[in-house]
Amino acid sequence: MSAAPDLLLVDARVRTPEPSGHTTVAVRDGLITALGDAADARAWRGPGTEVVDLAGATLTPGLTDAHSHPVWGLEMFTGTDLSGVADLDGLRAALRDADRRDGWIIGFGLDHNVFGGRPVHRDLIEDVLGGAPAYLRLYDGHSALAGTAALKAAGIDGPRAFAQLSEIVCDAGGRPTGHLVEHAAMDLMTPVLPAQPYAERRDRLVDLLTGMAATGLTSAHVMDLGGPDVPGLLTALEEDGELPLRLRLAPWCMPGVSEEELEEFVRLQGRGGRLWAIGGVKFFMDGTVEGGTAWLEHADCHGRGTDAFWPDPAAYSAAVRRLHRAGVGTATHAIGDAAVRHVLDTVETLGTGGPRHRIEHIETVPDDQLGRFAALGVVASMQPPHTAYTRADHTDEWSRRLGEERAARAWRCRDLRDAGAHLALGSDWPIAHYDARQVLATARAPRGAASARHGLTGPMALEGMTTHAAVAAGEERTAGRIAPGHRADLTAFAVDPVEAPADETANAPIRLTVAGGRITFRS
Numbered sequence: 370m371s372a373a374p375d376l377l378l379v380d381a382r383v384r385t386p387e388p389s390g391h392t393t394v395a396v397r398d399g400l401i402t403a404l405g406d407a408a409d410a411r412a413w414r415g416p417g418t419e420v421v422d423l424a425g426a427t428l429t430p431g432l433t434d435a436h437s438h439p440v441w442g443l444e445m446f447t448g449t450d451l452s453g454v455a456d457l458d459g460l461r462a463a464l465r466d467a468d469r470r471d472g473w474i475i476g477f478g479l480d481h482n483v484f485g486g487r488p489v490h491r492d493l494i495e496d497v498l499g500g501a502p503a504y505l506r507l508y509d510g511h512s513a514l515a516g517t518a519a520l521k522a523a524g525i526d527g528p529r530a531f532a533q534l535s536e537i538v539c540d541a542g543g544r545p546t547g548h549l550v551e552h553a554a555m556d557l558m559t560p561v562l563p564a565q566p567y568a569e570r571r572d573r574l575v576d577l578l579t580g581m582a583a584t585g586l587t588s589a590h591v592m593d594l595g596g597p598d599v600p601g602l603l604t605a606l607e608e609d610g611e612l613p614l615r616l617r618l619a620p621w622c623m624p625g626v627s628e629e630e631l632e633e634f635v636r637l638q639g640r641g642g643r644l645w646a647i648g649g650v651k652f653f654m655d656g657t658v659e660g661g662t663a664w665l666e667h668a669d670c671h672g673r674g675t676d677a678f679w680p681d682p683a684a685y686s687a688a689v690r691r692l693h694r695a696g697v698g699t700a701t702h703a704i705g706d707a708a709v710r711h712v713l714d715t716v717e718t719l720g721t722g723g724p725r726h727r728i729e730h731i732e733t734v735p736d737d738q739l740g741r742f743a744a745l746g747v748v749a750s751m752q753p754p755h756t757a758y759t760r761a762d763h764t765d766e767w768s769r770r771l772g773e774e775r776a777a778r779a780w781r782c783r784d785l786r787d788a789g790a791h792l793a794l795g796s797d798w799p800i801a802h803y804d805a806r807q808v809l810a811t812a813r814a815p816r817g818a819a820s821a822r823h824g825l826t827g828p829m830a831l832e833g834m835t836t837h838a839a840v841a842a843g844e845e846r847t848a849g850r851i852a853p854g855h856r857a858d859l860t861a862f863a864v865d866p867v868e869a870p871a872d873e874t875a876n877a878p879i880r881l882t883v884a885g886g887r888i889t890f891r892s
Contacts, residue, residue, distance in 0.1 A: 373415020374402055376886060381428040381861065385851040386831050394428060396857040399643075399886035403853055421888070426880040427865040429831060430851050431587025431858025432805040433838035435750050436729055436795030438510075439581070439616070439803075440595030440602070443573050445506055446799040447565065448475030452508065454483055457493060465497045471563040474498060476505040477799070479514070480758065481659040481766040489538075491516050491547030504558055508758065509657040510800055513555050515547045522561045529554075532625040534655070534662055534678040551656050551678070552623075571602060577803075578614045582889040584804045585879045587858035588615035590750075590795065590842060592651050592700060592729065600640065600647075607642045613882075613889035615858060617842055619649040619700055624679045626688055635695045644885055648842065649724075650692055652685060652701040653678040654708040658732065659758075659766045663705035669770040674705060686715040689726070698724035698843060700750065704732045706775070713741045725843045727793070730755075731785070733771060733778045743789030748841040749782075750793045753808060754801035756780050759817030768818050780819040782812060786829055793841035794833030805834060809866055810875035827867035857886040 374395035383391040383404060391404040395413050403413065414420060438445070449467040454460045460483050467474045484493070494503065495517055503516035520526070528539050535553035538546045549555045565573075581589070595618070606612040622634060637647045654677060656662025661673035668675050679685040689699050703709045709731055716726050727748035732755070742749050759765045759779065768776040786792050794812055796803050812830040815823050825833065839849025848856050861881035866874045882890035 372397060373418050374413055375417070375419065376857070376883070376888075377410055377414060377418050377420045378428060378859070378861070378881070379407065379410045379420060379422055381423040381426055382865065383851060384427060384429045384831070384865075384867065386430055386828070386835050386867075389851070394851060394859065396883070396886045399857055401851060401853055401855050401857050404851065421881060421891075423861050423880055426861040426863055428851070428859055428861045429866065430835040430849050430860070431856075431882070431884065432585045432834045432860050433849070434581070434586055434589040434795045434798070434803065434805060434808070435793035435834070435838045435841055436592055436752055437589040437798045437803065438593055438595075439577055439589060439591060439614075439798065440574060440599050441593045442799040443570060443577065444565070445510055446477055448477055450478055451476045451505065452478030452480070454479065456483055457485065459483070461494060461497045464494055464503065469501060472501060473519070473563050474501050474503040474516075475563070476503070479505050479507045481507060481509070482758075486766070486769070488546065489514050489548040491520075504562060507660075508800060509659055511551055511657045511662065512660045513549045513558070515549060515558060517547070519558065519561075520545050520547060523558050525557055532680070533623055533653075534676055534680065550660050551662055567598075571606070574602070575606065575611050578612065579890075581803050581805075582613040582882045582884070583879060584806055585860040585862065585882055586614060586803070586805045587860060587882055587884040587889070588617070588848075590700075590793075590838070591616050591618040594618050594620035594647070603645045604642055607644060612644050613884060614644070615856075615884055616645040617648045618645065619651040620647065622650045622652050622688060624681075624684065631688060631691050634692065635697055638697055649698045649700055652689070652699055654682075654685065654701050654703040654712055655705050658704060658770050661770070663732070664703075664708035664711070665705040665771075665775075666707045666710070670772060671770065674770075677708065677711065682711055685711075686718065689715050690719065693719050693723050693726075696724050698726055700727045700729055702729045704730045706733055706735055706738070709734050709738055713738060713745060713747060716745050716747050717741075725841070727841050732767075732780060733775045734781055735778065739781070739784055739788040739790075742785060748791045748793055748837070749785045750795065750841055751780060751782055751785075752795050752797040752801060753780065753782065753811035753815055753819075754796055756811065756816040756819040757801070759819070761817055763818055765817065776818050777820070779817075779823070780815055781823055782815070782825055783823045783829075786825065791837045791840045792829070792833050793838045794830065806866075806875050806877055806879075809834065810871040813871040813874075831867055857883055859883040
């Protein structure tokens, strides 16, 4: 070794992510420089080397959340937490006691199942609001319920046409029910909602990322840009030494995008700092099953789901082709079977070579599409914790809308792996909790409608947050493994996350988290 390491991790069970037999990892200038044993550690140590004794902990490549929204999600994660509400009576009680912000009742995490199959409607809550404007975000991030005063403040008094699949749901008389479906409809509320001061937003982001690091996360694929001020915010955090996670951000490309806007996406690629960068572009091919906006090959039980998020799906394909020619990879939100098929069809027109493309969510997919992921080199990016929003007996809103046949195809993580696909795993925070251990555990033991046969093995789950996540970002030569020359992103577990039972992994103490060679969490 030509120079002494900055950091030596000793007495570890090193997984690369395979068992390696090594007990020591040396780090210098943010990179892994060598793997060895106790004798090597003594020889490599210099006067300025920090030595951390892991006391037999299992050291893995740093865990990556392959789908998260840590900046934009702060807006969604504001106000009264409604995620624990189980029924309409519970919702009404929570709203009676809810805190106000600038006179508003803001809530988040509301489960569609709370409404018991009834249409989402402001009349169900109006009498407990005391005249206050209320805006409640449903857990899926693609719909919300606004009260009468909130609708009036935003000037929403009837249906509107949008360039993307979005809807102001109205009754037979053309009056808004308060149910706002998809981004363009929800964005109408943004100008009138209470704003978060910059300092508060900054502090909340630091707290969030620090909490993520404490669960073993070293990086996240951020599926949005989060706003025009986010690059400046991340730059400031990094300059102050307060950025504990490596972040890779993919700005949204929406229907109606112009050639100039596509060029700007290309120019943005690579902009960033030491631990953050803009990489790739995020598309939406559909919405959510519960909201009736997943693009399905056959309508759901309410006759919905036969429309794509892009009213002209060919325009989506043209935009992907334009970015592909410029060397820009894409990530496309596709939950329904028709959406998944269209994305795969689009990638098939691109030919071989070029940047990597990926599909996010893939909640129901038929047999004939499984093998196409590997054949086309498309990464499957899935979020096992989402299975908790469904029920094994299929009485939940997701399962009822799809029907038995499609609900039986829920979250086919194992089938995609067995078909040869690269499978990257994430949480989709704030839709589900960011705890990386929960992602690993739920990938092995799915919940709700997802059959146990779709569970991954221990090695597969770890690969989903390490090597396969690196492939999803096109970074497999520099990330996802413990190897000389790779980034020093490392996670130390008190148990072996591959060999320990899933429920033990879910609560396993994290001994150390290292991002870019810097310790970001130490127990």
